[in-house]
Amino acid sequence: MELHKKALARRDFLKATGLGALGTVVAGGVVGTLGRGLVLPASAATTTLALAATDGYITLPGREDNPIYIFGFIPVDPSASVSTLISTYKGHAQHTAPTLNFLQNDDVKITLTNLGLVQRPDLTDSHTIHWHGFDVPSPLNDGVPEVSVAVPIGKQLTYFYRPHREGTYMYHCHFEDVEHVQMGMTGIVFVRPTQDGTPLGGFSKFAYNDGDGSTGYHRHFAILLNEVEERQHDADRDIQEFIPTDYDPQFFTLNGRCYPQTVLPNDDAFTTSGLTTNNPNYGSDDKSQPNSALVQVNPGERALLRLANLGYQQHAMQLPGISMHVIGQDASLLRNGSVDTSYWTNTVYIGPGEARDVLFDAPAYSAAAPSGSDGRGSYNVYYFKDHDFRHLSNHGAAGRGGMMTEVRVYQNPLPAQTVVSQTYV
Numbered sequence: 001m002e003l004h005k006k007a008l009a010r011r012d013f014l015k016a017t018g019l020g021a022l023g024t025v026v027a028g029g030v031v032g033t034l035g036r037g038l039v040l041p042a043s044a045a046t047t048t049l050a051l052a053a054t055d056g057y058i059t060l061p062g063r064e065d066n067p068i069y070i071f072g073f074i075p076v077d078p079s080a081s082v083s084t085l086i087s088t089y090k091g092h093a094q095h096t097a098p099t100l101n102f103l104q105n106d107d108v109k110i111t112l113t114n115l116g117l118v119q120r121p122d123l124t125d126s127h128t129i130h131w132h133g134f135d136v137p138s139p140l141n142d143g144v145p146e147v148s149v150a151v152p153i154g155k156q157l158t159y160f161y162r163p164h165r166e167g168t169y170m171y172h173c174h175f176e177d178v179e180h181v182q183m184g185m186t187g188i189v190f191v192r193p194t195q196d197g198t199p200l201g202g203f204s205k206f207a208y209n210d211g212d213g214s215t216g217y218h219r220h221f222a223i224l225l226n227e228v229e230e231r232q233h234d235a236d237r238d239i240q241e242f243i244p245t246d247y248d249p250q251f252f253t254l255n256g257r258c259y260p261q262t263v264l265p266n267d268d269a270f271t272t273s274g275l276t277t278n279n280p281n282y283g284s285d286d287k288s289q290p291n292s293a294l295v296q297v298n299p300g301e302r303a304l305l306r307l308a309n310l311g312y313q314q315h316a317m318q319l320p321g322i323s324m325h326v327i328g329q330d331a332s333l334l335r336n337g338s339v340d341t342s343y344w345t346n347t348v349y350i351g352p353g354e355a356r357d358v359l360f361d362a363p364a365y366s367a368a369a370p371s372g373s374d375g376r377g378s379y380n381v382y383y384f385k386d387h388d389f390r391h392l393s394n395h396g397a398a399g400r401g402g403m404m405t406e407v408r409v410y411q412n413p414l415p416a417q418t419v420v421s422q423t424y425v
Contacts, residue, residue, distance in 0.1 A: 046107040049100075050078035052085050053127035053151070053173065053185065054115040056093030058288050059277040060228065060251050061258050061394040061401055067277050068230060069119060069237035070184035071173070072288070073097035073129075078111055082154060091118030091281050094288045095256040097187030099222045099420055100171065104194045104209075108161040116153040118281045119237055126150035129159055130174035131189060132310075132353060133330055136161065143174045150175050166193040166208055167331025168355045170224065170308040178244055182232055184256070186310040188222040190420075191331070207304055207357045208333040215327050217304035217359060219417045221295050225350065225403065226253045227311040230395075247312060252391040252403035255291035255421075259385075259392075262293040262405040265423040292423045293405040295384065296376070297362040298413050305358040305384075306420075307350055314351045315403065316387035319360065322407070324348060328357030347387060365411045374425040377412040 052074050057067035072093030076085050102108050114127050128150050130143030139147040141159050151157045173185035193209040200206070201213020208215045227249035235242035254262050257275070264275045267287040276285035297303050305324075309315060327334055327342045334342040350356050369380040385392060385404035394401035414424055 045103070046109065047102055048078055048109045048111075050076045050080075050111040050113065051097070051129065052076045052089050052113045052115050054090050054093045055117040055119050056091055056095075056286060056288050057277050057279055058095050058184070058256060059261075059275070060253075061261065062397055063230070063395075067280065068228060069233045070095050070288075071117070071180055072184045073173075073187065076113065082113060082156060085113050086115050086154070090115040091279065092286055092288070093184065094286075094290055095184035095186070096224050096226075096289075096291050097171070097185065099187060099291065100189035101192065101420060102161075102163055102189070103192050103196070104163055104166045106162070108163065109158055110161070111156055111158045112151055113156045114151045114153050120239070122239070124153055125180070126152050126175050127180070127185070128157075128174045129171055130177075131161070132170045132172060133355070134161070134163065134169050134189075135165060145175050148174075163191040165331055166191045167328055167333075168207075168222075168306040168308060168357055169331055170310050170353075170355060172310055179232075179236070181310055182229060182312070183236060186224060186226060188224050188306060188308050190222065190306050203302075207328055207359075210333065210335070215304075215333070215357075215359070216302065218301040219297055219422075220304040220306060221293075221421045222291075222306040223254050223293050223308075223405070223421075224256070224291075225307065225309040225311055225315050225317075226256070227251065227313060228253060249311075249313070250395045252311075252315075252386065254293035254403055254405050256289045257291075257293060258394050259401050259404040261289065264292060265294070265425055266290055266292045266421065292421060294423050294425075295405065295407040296379075296414060296422075296424055297407065297409055299362055299364045299409055301362045303360055303362060303407075305360070306355070307348065307358060308355040309350045309352055312352050314349060315391065317348045317350065317384065317403075318346060318387050319382060319384045319407065320346070321382050322360050322363065325359040326356055327359055328355075330355050362407075362409045365409055367411075372408075374408075376410055376414060376424050379408040379410045382407040382409070 055071050072095045074094050075098045112129050128143035136142050168190045171187050171189050173180040195206050195209045203213050203216025206215045228251035229249045232242040267290040277288050279286045325344050371380050392402045
């Protein structure tokens with residue numbers, strides 16, 4: 001009864017301050033959308049999903065016996081109770097977070113549950129979801145704690161979005177964001193254009209509503225750039241202080257992995273590709289780095305790289321031997337009316353908090369070109385990597401590492417891609 005009274009009081013407050021249109025209300029430990037006083041046109045569909053925020057560990061090369069402590073998001077059952085989520089997922093975070101994929105103008109409801117931290121029960125941080133660069137009609141769905149709702153431990157919040165602008169974005173926790181972003185609460189979200197499914201220019205899938213098929217592609221791959229400052233992660237684990245101005249990362253990651261981890265397949269609870277982390281709190285192997293950065297294409301296909309940077313340093317990404325066409329920047333098509341402002345380059349510069357949409361055409365397969373083989377057969381290999389050699393090692397160790405992955409062009413045809421960043425080995 002007390003919770004109900006508090007909910008009514010908060011609702012009255014939101015109405016009185018004019019924030020009730022897309023506001024939220026706490027009732028019984030669950031925060032849900034009100035939508036009071038606002039009439040919206042019907043959307044084509046509604047997507048409902050759920051994420052949980054907690055802590056966990058990941059493995060980086062050289063730290064196999066001393067896993068890196070992280071905060072992160074993990075996908076969960078939207079219908080499960082808070083108590084079930086806590087008993088099942090608490091302490092099993094993943095990095096990077098699930099790649100979110102929505103269609104332009106569809107309704108989206110995302111429920112965030114804060115499960116608390118196993119390693120740091122003394123740390124009672126709230127969490128949020130912030131779509132970086134995304135336009136929202138009300139700040140209450142923006143995830144910035146000062147003007148929104150930060151989700152306490154054991155509570156839930158359902159965010160409502162209707163994305164009107166297609167393109168590649170990113171999302172992260174905005175509660176103590178300097179710390180929580182570095183600790184791993186990051187992921188990519190992209191919005192597919194309504195033009196998708198319409199044959200145009202020889203394509204049926206597009207990065208933007210271009211009207212002429214110029215942003216069409218056959219396969220797409222979402223890759224999140226980041227750095228790991230192990231001293232900050234260790235300090236958070238050991239209840240010690242870290243001074244952010246001392247930031248000098250030792251690991252450089254694509255989708256939460258360092259090369260050669262980046263070319264391993266996508267992981268989930270039902271696969272056995274070998275990228276597992278010993279969870280010190282549970283004595284179990286976690287698949288806490290599920291998102292591959294391997295790019296697999298057929299000769300002649302056009303691929304779209306959805307790139308986002310949620311680290312704190314600029315990176316210069318190169319694909320030697322293949323030209324790259326930058327068609328989008330920060331969820332905006334590079335076109336000014338009839339003037340095409342896209343550009344071809346051999347180096348894509350991407351700063352902190354920025355996103356790029358990059359197309360490339362896979363070259364023909366050649367038996368004489370540098371190659372390898374896997375479960376799909378023989379392939380030519382090209383390296384997508386940071387131009388800075390300091391970012392291509394794992395904590396300074398010898399050999400290739402860091403912010404690098406492979407683009408594999410196969411001799412034998414791959415099946416059609418059904419999900420973003422699909423891997424076939």
